[in-house]
Amino acid sequence: MTLTGIEGRVALVTGAARGQGRAHAVRLAREGADVVAVDICAQIDTVPYALATREDLEETVRLVEAEGRRAHPLVVDVRELADLEAGVAAAVAALGPIGIVVANAGIAPLDETEPDPAAVWRDVIDVNLTGVWNTCRAALPSMVEAGVGGSVVMISSTAGLRGNQGGLAAGDAYVAAKHALVGLARNIANHHAPDLIRANTVHPTGVATPMVQNEAIARRHAAFPEHAQAITNLMPVQILQPDDISDAVVWLCSDQARYLTGVALPVDAGYQAKA
Numbered sequence: 001m002t003l004t005g006i007e008g009r010v011a012l013v014t015g016a017a018r019g020q021g022r023a024h025a026v027r028l029a030r031e032g033a034d035v036v037a038v039d040i041c042a043q044i045d046t047v048p049y050a051l052a053t054r055e056d057l058e059e060t061v062r063l064v065e066a067e068g069r070r071a072h073p074l075v076v077d078v079r080e081l082a083d084l085e086a087g088v089a090a091a092v093a094a095l096g097p098i099g100i101v102v103a104n105a106g107i108a109p110l111d112e113t114e115p116d117p118a119a120v121w122r123d124v125i126d127v128n129l130t131g132v133w134n135t136c137r138a139a140l141p142s143m144v145e146a147g148v149g150g151s152v153v154m155i156s157s158t159a160g161l162r163g164n165q166g167g168l169a170a171g172d173a174y175v176a177a178k179h180a181l182v183g184l185a186r187n188i189a190n191h192h193a194p195d196l197i198r199a200n201t202v203h204p205t206g207v208a209t210p211m212v213q214n215e216a217i218a219r220r221h222a223a224f225p226e227h228a229q230a231i232t233n234l235m236p237v238q239i240l241q242p243d244d245i246s247d248a249v250v251w252l253c254s255d256q257a258r259y260l261t262g263v264a265l266p267v268d269a270g271y272q273a274k275a
């Protein structure tokens, strides 16, 4: 299928420095979008694996430009609404109005030691839920004003449809935040349908990125093999690649999905359908 409707638009992608966010940025650029690439490029104390660096974000910029499109990097923490709003204003001045939002930035500090559970809960909710709301809040006025519709995609998780991360504050917060995105997307879908702005969630199963390929997760799976077992897929594939998720994201942003809104779309090798 040839995708249309992305060419010439501006896509804002959060968590774009690496992993799935980078893949979404590059794939949207390949379909003809200019990209506002947002990332914190700094560490959050409660996260037991390294977050992205400025060099990672520069590499995303290079890859977007290699697709022949413009890239506008923003080193911004999605927890900071005022910074996002200022960054979006600068990006719109440089590239034009936002037409696509991929709210992808997230953390999963699943560490068995968890010295300060309340701090972990706060950080996960702040990044994975409030950060997505902040992203929409900052970008939507530009989309509405442009008057040509648009697509908001929030990256949730299989943990946004099932409670599969028990035992840790990080797991409770991750599941709660990822479920909450379904409601947030539905609310935005309802409110902005007259503007032809669509909002959907994507729910990946395990994807090969540093979020799950790190020592803290390896320790958790070694200590509690049932956690590793609980996240196996229905189809015989252990882990997906970022591009597998981008396939769905890019499609959701295209004209070919123009009547999909308020949908929670699993990309999970059947995980959600498991008996």
Ligand SMILES: NC(=O)c1ccc[n+]([C@@H]2O[C@H](COP(=O)([O-])OP(=O)(O)OC[C@H]3O[C@@H](n4cnc5c(N)ncnc54)[C@H](O)[C@@H]3O)[C@@H](O)[C@H]2O)c1
Pocket (backbone or CB within 6 Å): 014, 015, 016, 017, 018, 019, 020, 021, 038, 039, 040, 041, 042, 051, 052, 053, 076, 077, 078, 079, 104, 105, 106, 107, 108, 127, 131, 155, 156, 157, 158, 203, 204, 205, 206, 207, 208, 209, 210, 211, 212
């Ligand atoms: N990897 C998986 O197995 C998996 C499965 C389901 C859903 N997800 C979700 O997919 C999304 C992308 O994760 P990933 O797998 O690419 O992990 P990742 O850790 O490689 O990428 C996340 C990116 O978000 C950035 N980020 C973190 N906090 C931020 C903040 N406060 N402000 C701005 N940027 C911030 C990080 O620096 C990093 O570049 C996340 O929302 C995650 O919850 C991941």
